[in-house]
Amino acid sequence: MVTSTHLADTDGSAAEPRWLTPDEQEAWRAFAAVLIRLPAALESQLQRDADLSHFEYAVLSALSEAPEQALCMSELAGLANGSSSRLSHVVKRLERRGWVRREPRSDDARYTNATLTAEGMAKVVAAAPGHVEAVRSLVFDVLTPEQIAQVRDIGRNIHDRLAPDGRGDR
Amino acid sequence: MVTSTHLADTDGSAAEPRWLTPDEQEAWRAFAAVLIRLPAALESQLQRDADLSHFEYAVLSALSEAPEQALCMSELAGLANGSSSRLSHVVKRLERRGWVRREPRSDDARYTNATLTAEGMAKVVAAAPGHVEAVRSLVFDVLTPEQIAQVRDIGRNIHDRLAPDGRGDR
DNA sequence: ATCGTTTAATTGAAGCTTCAATTATTCTCC
DNA sequence: GGAGAATAATTGAAGCTTCAATTAAACGAT
Structure with a gap:
């Protein structure tokens, strides 16, 4: 598919890339499809049932768990796995x-605190069951308990490689 | 985060959702972050080094592997994990x-065949090493051989749930 | 105290994706 | 053989994301 040796350049112009082995290709083919299609499926459930994008849901949900239901924009961006620009546009909507309400932090006005309103909380509470049901039925229902632990470990390994310092920034 | 019991509605108005267990929540938190950030990282490598989106790369790559470097739009959409509308816009670009070249199929003009040109082939060949290196370094370098097999199995389980009939459509 | 740097957040424009509607072709079955 | 259903693909508009540039505030060294 996306990563295979049939594309090798044979003119000797560059150092030979480390192509994927057949086992790795098989794994990548399956994983890459999930990487595209699972987010699309979750997106579509939330859009249909709650008129929310997955990113909007992640933002509301992160706020709902935060102390005082409030976080500054940069922390929120990290927790929701988005760029600060994207977050800025979405929080505006x-x-x-x-x-959500926004206000500059009193001790350092560079920071903006985003706070979940009561209506916002009601919105997440209403949307959560459908989303969890989708996650459960698309992911956890097809995995054994061992596989669930494997997902956690593999997820952490890859995530650590993506954000080596442990902070959630981009 | 996105799926937890702190959002339970306690007014008894609906059937209790099947919330995630703490183990499942841990796994989902790690996996969901990868689901967002890994595609973003791959996207950014391809954009920077080859001026291609990951979807464009997937399209060119699927064509490069096809017999005669040609596929009809719907097959191509399935292999590249995209909707037919998305594919149509992208192939136009x-x-x-x-x-890429497009022409109606002679035996059934409802189908459009997309064919990779020589320049298109050269483009994928040039882009492939960088992309493979990114996949290798972000994914396979941090996994053991056992984990690679687990990724394949887990990926297939989830993928089968997403596309139960085995066809790649949306 | 102040100038330059760093950090947090926002903005507008360009580009991509999605959704619903549309076109074009072939199939079906009376 | 012809009307209507089904299939493949395309289109335009609306909306979201990204990128680069910008604003605003605070820090830090002199």
Whole structure:
């Protein structure tokens, strides 16, 4: 598919890339499809049932778990796995819909605190069951307990490689 | 995070959702982050080094492996894990850049065959090593051989649940 | 105290994706 | 053989994300 030796350049112009082995190719083919299609499926459930993108849901959900239901934009971006620009645009829309409020932090006005409103909390509470059901039925229902532990370990290994310092930034 | 019991509605208004267990939540937190950040990292490598989106790469790559370097739009959409509308827009751009040609199939003109040009083939060949290196270093370098087999099995289980009939459509 | 640097966040424009509607072709079956 | 259903692909508009540039505030060294 995306990574195979049939594309090898044979003119000797560069150091030979470390192509994937057949086992790795098989694994990558399966994993890459999940990487695309699972987010698309979750997106579509949330859009249909709650009129929310997955990223919007992640933002509301992160706030709902935070102390005082408030976080500054950069922390929130890290928790929701998005860039600060993306977060800024999305929070603007969430604010327009009445689910989030923003205000500069009093001790350091460079920071902006985003706070979940009561309506915002109600929105997440209403959306959560459908989303969890989707995650459960698409992921956990098809995995054994051993595989669930494997997913956790593999996920952590890859995540650590992506964000080596442990912070969630981009 | 996205799926936890702290959002339980306690008014008894609906059937209790099947919340995630703590083990499942841990696994989901790690996996969900990978689901967002790994595609973003691959996207960014391809964009920077080859001026291609990951989806464009997947399209060119699928064509490069096909017999005669040609596939009809719907097959191509399935292999590249995208909707037919998305593919249509993207192939239009790839055609404009001279990497793909399109023509109606002679035996059934509802089908459109997309064919990789020589320039298109050269483009994938040039882009492949960098992409493979990214996949290798972000994924396979941090996994043991056992974990690679686990990724394959887990990926297949989830993928089968997403596309139960085995076809790649959406 | 102040100038330059760093950090947090926002903005607008360009580009990509999605959704619903549309076109074009072939199939079906009366 | 012809009307209507089904299939493959395309289109345009709306909306979201990204990128680069910008604003605003605080820090730090002199």
